[in-house]
Amino acid sequence: MSSNYKPQLIEKNIQESWDKQNKYVTRIDDREKYYCLSMFPYPSGKLHMGHVRNYTIGDVISRYKRMKNFNVFQPMGWDAFGLPAENAAIANKVNPKDWTSQNIENMKVQLKSLGLSYDWSRELRTCDPDYYKWEQVIFKKFFDAGLVYRKKSMVNWDPVDETVLANEQVIDGKGWRSGAQVEIKEIDQWFIKITKYAEELLDSLETLDWPENVKTMQKNWIGKSYGAEIKYRLDGSKDFLTTFSTRPDTIFGVSFLAISPNHSLAIKLAENNKEIFDFLEKCKEIKAAEADIAKADKFGINTNINVIHPLTGDKIPIWIGNFVLLDYGTGVVMGVPAHDARDHEFATKYKLDIKQVIETDNNELPIVEKGELINSENFNGISSDIASKKIINELIRLKLGEELIQFRLRDWGVSRQRYWGCPIPVTYKDNVPKVIDEIDMPVELPKLKEDSLPIPLSQNKDFIEISENLKREGDTFDTFMDSSWYYARFTSSNNNTEIFDENTRYWLPVDLYIGGIEHAILHLLYSRFFHKALRDIGLVEGDEPFKRLLTQGMVLKDGAKMSKSKGNTVDPQSYIEKYGADTVRLYMMFTSPPEQSLEWSESSVEGSARFLKKVWNLVNKRKYNNLDDQFKFSEDELAVRRKSHATLKKVENDYEVRFSFNTAIAAIMELLNFIPEDFKYAEASKSKKYCLDEAILFILQMLFPIAPHICEHLWKEFYEEDSDIEASWPKVNESLLEVEEFELIIQVNGKVRGRVKIHKSAEQEEVKNIAINVENVKNFINSSEIKKTIYVKDKLINFVI
RNA sequence: GGGGAUGUGGUGGAACUGGUAGACACGCUUGGCUUAGAACCAAGUGCCGCAAGGCGUGGGGGUUCGACUCCCUCCAUCCCUACCA
Numbered sequence: 045m046s047s048n049y050k051p052q053l054i055e056k057n058i059q060e061s062w063d064k065q066n067k068y069v070t071r072i073d074d075r076e077k078y079y080c081l082s083m084f085p086y087p088s089g090k091l092h093m094g095h096v097r098n099y100t101i102g103d104v105i106s107r108y109k110r111m112k113n114f115n116v117f118q119p120m121g122w123d124a125f126g127l128p129a130e131n132a133a134i135a136n137k138v139n140p141k142d143w144t145s146q147n148i149e150n151m152k153v154q155l156k157s158l159g160l161s162y163d164w165s166r167e168l169r170t171c172d173p174d175y176y177k178w179e180q181v182i183f184k185k186f187f188d189a190g191l192v193y194r195k196k197s198m199v200n201w202d203p204v205d206e207t208v209l210a211n212e213q214v215i216d217g218k219g220w221r222s223g224a225q226v227e228i229k230e231i232d233q234w235f236i237k238i239t240k241y242a243e244e245l246l247d248s249l250e251t252l253d254w255p256e257n258v259k260t261m262q263k264n265w266i267g268k269s270y271g272a273e274i275k276y277r278l279d280g281s282k283d284f285l286t287t288f289s290t291r292p293d294t295i296f297g298v299s300f301l302a303i304s305p306n307h308s309l310a311i312k313l314a315e316n317n318k319e320i321f322d323f324l325e326k327c328k329e330i331k332a333a334e335a336d337i338a339k340a341d342k343f344g345i346n347t348n349i350n351v352i353h354p355l356t357g358d359k360i361p362i363w364i365g366n367f368v369l370l371d372y373g374t375g376v377v378m379g380v381p382a383h384d385a386r387d388h389e390f391a392t393k394y395k396l397d398i399k400q401v402i403e404t405d406n407n408e409l410p411i412v413e414k415g416e417l418i419n420s421e422n423f424n425g426i427s428s429d430i431a432s433k434k435i436i437n438e439l440i441r442l443k444l445g446e447e448l449i450q451f452r453l454r455d456w457g458v459s460r461q462r463y464w465g466c467p468i469p470v471t472y473k474d475n476v477p478k479v480i481d482e483i484d485m486p487v488e489l490p491k492l493k494e495d496s497l498p499i500p501l502s503q504n505k506d507f508i509e510i511s512e513n514l515k516r517e518g519d520t521f522d523t524f525m526d527s528s529w530y531y532a533r534f535t536s537s538n539n540n541t542e543i544f545d546e547n548t549r550y551w552l553p554v555d556l557y558i559g560g561i562e563h564a565i566l567h568l569l570y571s572r573f574f575h576k577a578l579r580d581i582g583l584v585e586g587d588e589p590f591k592r593l594l595t596q597g598m599v600l601k602d603g604a605k606m607s608k609s610k611g612n613t614v615d616p617q618s619y620i621e622k623y624g625a626d627t628v629r630l631y632m633m634f635t636s637p638p639e640q641s642l643e644w645s646e647s648s649v650e651g652s653a654r655f656l657k658k659v660w661n662l663v664n665k666r667k668y669n670n671l672d673d674q675f676k677f678s679e680d681e682l683a684v685r686r687k688s689h690a691t692l693k694k695v696e697n698d699y700e701v702r703f704s705f706n707t708a709i710a711a712i713m714e715l716l717n718f719i720p721e722d723f724k725y726a727e728a729s730k731s732k733k734y735c736l737d738e739a740i741l742f743i744l745q746m747l748f749p750i751a752p753h754i755c756e757h758l759w760k761e762f763y764e765e766d767s768d769i770e771a772s773w774p775k776v777n778e779s780l781l782e783v784e785e786f787e788l789i790i791q792v793n794g795k796v797r798g799r800v801k802i803h804k805s806a807e808q809e810e811v812k813n814i815a816i817n818v819e820n821v822k823n824f825i826n827s828s829e830i831k832k833t834i835y836v837k838d839k840l841i842n843f844v845i
Numbered sequence: 846g847g848g849g850a851u852g853u854g855g856u857g858g859a860a861c862u863g864g865u866a867g868a869c870a871c872g873c874u875u876g877g878c879u880u881a882g883a884a885c886c887a888a889g890u891g892c893c894g895c896a897a898g899g900c901g902u903g904g905g906g907g908u909u910c911g912a913c914u915c916c917c918u919c920c921a922u923c924c925c926u927a928c929c930a
Contacts, residue, residue, distance in 0.1 A: 086930050127929065199928075210928040257849055261925075264848050334926045338846035367846085371927090386846075453927095460928065522928070562924060564849075569927095597850090598924070605923080634870075635857055640850095641923070645857060648871050655870085697861085707859070710869035717869090789865050794911040796865055834910055840864055844910045 049660035051624025055753040059159055068161040070117045072550045078114040079551045080106045081531055081590075083559030083567075084121045087147040088128060091154040093599040093606060093632075093644065094560060096616045100629045100750075101596060101638050101705070102558045103160045107749035108699045110161075111773040117551050119534040120155065120162040122148050124171035126523045127210060129464045130498045140464040140498055141491075144171060154617055159625045159752055168537040170466070170526035177486035178533065178543045179525060180469040182574075185581045187479045191237045194477065197457050198306065198332050198370075201229035207500060208461040211333040228328040230306070233459035234468060234519070238573045242266055242451040244587075245572055254593040255639070258564045265565050267452025272436045274378065274445040276301060276351035279359055285309070285351055288373040288450050291383065292439070293431040296420040297401035299391060300379040301351055302344060302365035307375045310364045313347055320345060320364065327366045334369075342367045342390055354444040355421070355435075365390065371454050382409050402428065456570065458522045463498035465489075465520025472515045487516070527567060528574040531557070531589055544583055557590035561597060561639075568593070594703055597641035606644070614644050626751035627653040633705035633750050655713060656754055659743065662716065662724070663758045668737055675731035684719060684735040686780050688742050691715040693776045695746045705750065712746050715739060742774055789840035790815045792824040808835050815841045 062068065082102035085095055099120075106118040122144075129140035136143070148169065155162070168175050186192050200209040204222035208231075213220045238245075246266045249259045271290035278285065285301060303310055305327035314321040323345040330340050343366055350359040367386065368377050381391030381398040388410040391398050404415035414428035423431050439445030459468065467487045469480045480487065490507045492498060501507060502518025509515055535548040559567075568590070575589040598605050601612040619628050631652040636642040677685065691711045698708035722728060723736045740762065748755040748769050759769040783804070788811065790798040798818040802811055812833060815821060821843075828845040835841050 083930095088930090123930070208928075211926095212929045261849050265926085267848095332928080335846080336926095338926085340846090342846095456927080462928090523930070524927095527930085560924090560930090561850080562930080565925060566927065567930080600923080637858085640858090643857065645871075648857060651857095651870050651872095702861070704861080706857090707861090707869080710859075713869055787865085791864085791911075794864090794909095799865075832910060834864090836864060840911095842864080842910055 047664060049657045049664075049754070051626055051656075051753065052621075054757045055157075055159060055625055058753045058756055059156060062161070066165075068118070068163050069165050070115065070163045072547065073115050075113060075115040077551060078106075078109045078116045078556075079535075079554045080109065080116060080118045080556050081534070081554045081558070082118075082120070083557070083563065084123050084527070084530060085151065086123045086126055086128065087144055087151055089147040089150060091151055091158075091616050093614055093616055093642075094596075096158065096628060097599055097632045097638075097642060098558060098560065098596055099155065099158065099160050100632050101594065101703070102556075103158075103629075103752075104633060104705060104749040105556060105558075105699070105703075106161055107752060107770060110770050111745070111748065113771075113773075116161075117535075118160075118162055119166040119168075119537075120160070120164065121166075121168040121530060121534065121537075122170065123523065123527050123530075124148065124169040125465045125520075125526055127213075127462070127464075130462060133464075133498045137495070139492055141171070144169075144464075154620075157617075157620050157625060158629065161752075166534050166537045168530065168533060170523075170530065171464075171489075173486045173488050174540065175530075175533065175537075176466040176526070179466050179521065179529070180480075180485045180487060181482055181543060182529065182578070182583075183469060183521075183525075184479045184482060184485075185583075186236060186577060189577070189581055191240065191577060192479075193235055193237070194232055195235050195455075195457075196230045197233045197235075198228050198230055199461070200332050201227045203227060211331060214331045214333075217329055217331060225329060226331065228306075228330070228332055231461075233457045234470075235455045235457050238456045238570070239451060239453055241573050241576050242268070242453050244576060245453075245569065248572075248587055252588060252593070253591060255595055258561075258568070258593060258595055261564050262569055265453065265569065269450050269452070271448060271450060272432070272439065272445050273374075273448040274354060274439060276354060276360065276378075277444075279350040279352055285362070285376050286374045287376040287378045288448060289378050290450075291380070291428075291432070292435045292445075293414070293417060293420075293423075293428040294380040294383045294401055295353075295355060295378075295435055296417075296423070297380040297382050297399045298353060298360055298378050299381055299397035299399060300361050300363050302363045302368050302377045302379055302390070303347075304368040304370040304375040305364055305366055306370040307364075307368075309362075310347075313349075320347065323364060330366065337367065337369065340366060342386070342393070344390060344394060346394075354439060354442060361396075363390075363394070372452065373450060383411055385410050385412060456522075456524075456573075458525055459519040460522055461500050461502060461518075462520050463489075463492075463501050463504075465501075465523060466526060467501065468517045468519050468521055470517035471510065472517065474513050477517070489520075524567060524570050528570045529578065531571065532575075532578070532584055549585060552584060553586050553588060554590045556592045556594060558594045558596065561595040564595060594638060596638045597636070599642045599644060601644045619649060623649060623653045624656075624753070626656055626754050630656065630709065630751050634709045635706065637706050638703055655716075656751060658716060659747065660754065660758070662719075663740055663744070663762050666740070666762060668741075668763045669730070669733050671730055671734045671737070673734060675734060677731055677735070680720065681731055681735050682780070684723065684739060685777075686783075687715055687718045688735075688739045689777050689780045692742055692746065692774060693781065696776070699749065708746070709750065712743055716743060745769065745772060745774055786838050788815065790818055790821050791840060791842040792821060793844060794842060797821045797824050804838065808837075811835065811841060816843070 080102055082098050106116045110116045124144050129144050132143050133140045200214050202209050202219035202222055202224055204224035209219055214226050217226055219226050246268055249262055269290045271288055272292040273286055273288055275284040275286050305324050314324050330337055344363045347362045349362045353360050379387040381387045382400040383402055401419045402411055402415040403418045404411055404413055417423045417426050417431045436447050467489055469485055469487045470477050471480055490504055501520055507516060508518050531554050532548060535551040536545045539545050571589050578584045606613045631649045634652055635648055694711045695708045698704040719739055723732045744755045744759050756769050785801050785803055787799050788802045789796055798821045800814060800818055825845055830843050830845055832844040
């Protein structure tokens with residue numbers, strides 16, 4: 045054995061031996077199963093620190109669970125469709141498929157060098173026809189189940205490049221490549237009825253062992269609200285405008301209605317009104333993203349049309365407002381300036397009536413809280429909640445409204461006007477769409493001609509035109525479709541004849557899903573929806589795909605997310621080469637708890653390397669003595685044993701319950717520092733040797749999930765060549781942890797003034813007498829009267845003077 | 846605009862249930878080893894103060910015998926906002 049720690053020498057050998065044994069290829073057996081899944085990466089070309097962090101967390105837990113005798117399944121694959129491949133194709137004149145394949149090869153080598161215990165036999169990539177065939181099959185089944193429909197919807201349109209742009213491709217209202225002013229355009233798209241599952245998606249959140257913040261985000265995103273649908277008759281017409289409001293109690297304060305610029309009424313009015321037409325044109329300049337619409341200055345235009353207030357009969361003006369979203373509710377907002385901040389701002393700007401109809405202790409408008417009604421005819425004096433009910437009843441009686449539960453969640457538009465994605469398996473005969481038969485799937489993405497840029501599929505005539513009146517759908521699926529069911533396909537990815545099989549039934553649900561917090565809403569909600577819809581068409585079992593969730597924070601540098609555009613990326617590969625995978629893994633786990641963001645620090649990496657070196661130097665050239673524990677241990681020997689077992693207990697809890705790897709590592713470091721020098725001497729007594737051996741085994745076992753190469757290597761050298769460290773986990777000896785004495789904290793007025801060793805069996809009166817006579821405590825109490833004594837057993841005593 | 850988080854020494858962080866603030870590291874200082882450096886080892890290290898002691902967890906206020914932890918308020922930063930993944 046070489047005497048210095050050289051990770052480059054040992055890591056590669058150990059990784060090869062794992063490969064040779066097929067150690068992490070998993071099969072159904074009779075142990076308890078554990079499906080540990082980390083979010084698969086987009087193959088951008090290089091692993092970044094966020095990946096390293098994500099995959100190390102997954103690997104630590106997988107290895108720990110294996111040591112605890114679970115049958116662990118940890119697969120890895122590639123979210124291989126998406127925009128960056130098209131961008132790279134344009135920038136570097138490479139085929140998206142070749143670019144993607146090359147990237148996958150590179151990243152796979154990088155992942156392997158990290159020593160991650162994946163079952164590579166289940167590897168999948170979403171751009172393979174073998175994968176997306178089944179996505180097309182699912183689409184058909186969803187269609188047959190009535191979950192799919194076609195609807196017009198808004199996109200960002202670049203009039204120069206004549207392409208649809210993603211939100212991130214619109215910069216300051218301009219196309220990123222052409223620089224042209226982007227317009228909002230309405231086109232036909234495929235939608236999936238996720239809203240049909242809104243109620244269940246909301247309710248079953250409760251059953252999930254997920255972080256509260258993620259559950260809250262999903263709950264707010266789904267946005268269930270109770271209110272009323274209220275109909276306003278257009279003045280001089282039999283037609284109505286319908287609005288939804290969560291505050292029918294404020295109906296007497298309505299001073300205008302605001303409709304979306306995309307509302308059919310607005311579009312109709314623009315036909316004969318230049319001013320309105322120009323206004324709508326101006327609205328089209330704001331990018332389609334919600335954040336941009338919400339941040340844009342609120343402006344509006346009076347249509348000079350009125351509606352009739354359903355209860356007062358007053359005439360109320362209709363405005364068009366750029367802040368009204370067509371997709372939410374009915375695309376019509378009832379403006380109550382006195383009781384809504386946005387309406388107040390709008391009414392102030394355009395000098396519209398502001399009529400207070402709710403009274404609270406607060407008298408500054410807008411009053412958005414509930415209160416008691418005023419200026420509301422015969423509803424005056426009634427509290428908001430009761431008044432809402434009464435007003436809804438009145439509207440029902442007049443047939444001008446009804447009670448309604450509204451969701452913020454919108455149906456999922458899955459059409460994308462791109463090339464590098466899964467073709468939507470539809471044909472059009474005389475413009476009538478038909479989902480193609482399963483037997484004709486997959487509809488393969490056509491290869492690009494040499495030197496061709498990745499033009500949107502819809503512009504590929506050879507693909508689109510089957511015959512004169514039979515055409516193919518030219519859109520591809522949203523890549524969120526690809527990633528919404530991969531967790532299930534991993535279990536059966538080698539099965540070419542069935543989408544799912546007995547492996548799926550064995551492995552699902554995912555026991556632990558690990559990924560970035562940035563996916564807290566969209567990806568996780570889509571996947572949950574997919575699972576429920578797949579369940580209802582009989583393809584999977586259970587109600588939820590991911591039992592437990594761990595959301596890791598971002599990896600930052602200089603306080604910002606690492607990104608190419610900011611030029612603050614740190615390449616993990618150079619660190620793996622310089623320090624070895626174990627050091628990088630240890631650093632990642634030690635430097636920050638997983639849910640928090642991690643600030644990259646150059647110098648701390650050194651510290652992690654140093655610790656592994658210390659472990660190496662302790663164990664190296666030493667040999668397990670194979671002694672039994674029949675010794676009369678001295679006090680300092682007992683202290684070492686106690687420390688070993690207390691550390692083990694803490695580490696188990698940190699790994700399993702808290703996912704708090706940084707404190708687990710700190711505890712292992714403490715144990716290492718705790719071992720007295722004389723225990724390590726060659727001439728040390730057998731009882732000391734026993735204590736040291738025990739500590740060494742524990743350290744290697746506890747550290748193995750995080751730094752598997754060095755620990756496995758040392759385990760074989762120190763303990764037994766033929767023994768598998770990953771098939772072992774020590775047991776806590778609880779009796780060693782029982783102590784007779786503890787340190788009592790003595791406070792005077794809540795401040796620590798002394799501490800003293802106390803026997804656990806001591807009575808309160810006895811403890812008080814000891815505490816009060818501690819020299820420093822005496823000085824502080826002086827001759828003052830003790831007004832109160834607070835005693836917390838086995839912890840502290842506080843004298844209030 | 847809305848939703849979700851975070852804020853503790855020079856730095857990363859610990860304090861798990863309202864009960865010892867700063868564990869464990871990084872860095873720095875001093876000493877040892879060395880021709881020198883690196884590495885390693887030992888000691889010290891929140892701030893002010895000679896000390897006694899005082900102050901201290903983004904700012905302000907509150908509850909409590911006791912607050913990093915609970916409540917109110919303000920500020921800063923990060924993530925998501927439905928076509929980046």
